[in-house]
């Protein structure tokens with residue numbers, strides 16, 4: 001039996017209108033993310049990685065081609081898709097728990113007791129038990145990013161879209177957050193599309209790494225990462241991990257040369 005396609009891009013092109021004319025961000029993008037697969041997307045700056053994520057989320061419609069989620073074209077943001085951005089953009093005046101339940105308030109205009117219990121459970125899962133009533137400004141950058149992840153998980157989405165979620169964090173926190181994300185993903189499997197600039201982060205976390213060309217972006221490499229799970233700090237010392245990283249580095253450097 002073949003795995004179910006969660007997200008698929010078929011011959012997708014994206015052209016933006018700009019003040020001086022038009023800009024072709026993507027051309028002929030074909031990719032499929034299977035259900036519960038963790039896929040990382042690497043590529044040079046400006047090649048259209050965030051655009052891919054906005055297309056998958058329904059925040060943007062493709063100029064040409066089709067983007068489907070579970071076999072249907074995406075036309076608008078959906079409850080079964082959670083998004084995590086580089087900065088968590090929390091409501092500064094609302095406490096952590098209220099930030100996490102915000103999607104329910106946004107959708108229905110009200111928040112139930114169960115919603116709050118659910119938010120508390122998710123906050124505990126991301127290591128923030130005891131911080132529910134704090135304001136975002138009282139938390140470190142890493143903790144705020146955890147709140148952003150908790151908010152994205154709140155609706156228990158099948159799909160998690162992550163746009164450089166850890167790039168604003170220091171190196172150690174970044175690694176820890178990556179492994180935490182893997183633990184959450186292993187406990188409650190989801191389809192993850194993870195945009196990153198870090199080759200080692202992509203290899204460490206993903207089942208598959210897609211590499212985009214420079215703009216207009218298209219997929220130039222589709223690399224399956226056969227490293228055992230669960231993965232942790234020791235995975236970083238795996239010889240095979242280094243081989244994957246150097247292959248990808250070579251590919252990206254060659255194209256940049």
Ligand SMILES: Nc1ncnc2c1ncn2[C@@H]1O[C@H](COP(=O)(O)OP(=O)(O)OP(=O)(O)O)[C@@H](O)[C@H]1O
Pocket residue numbers: 016017018023025043044045046047048049050051052215
């Ligand atoms: N709404 C828009 N209007 C005009 N141009 C846009 C718009 N959104 C993105 N672009 C352009 O499309 C190209 C791709 O942008 P995108 O943000 O997807 O790239 P990226 O690969 O995520 O970049 P980075 O790695 O630097 O974050 C860029 O040249 C960007 O300036």
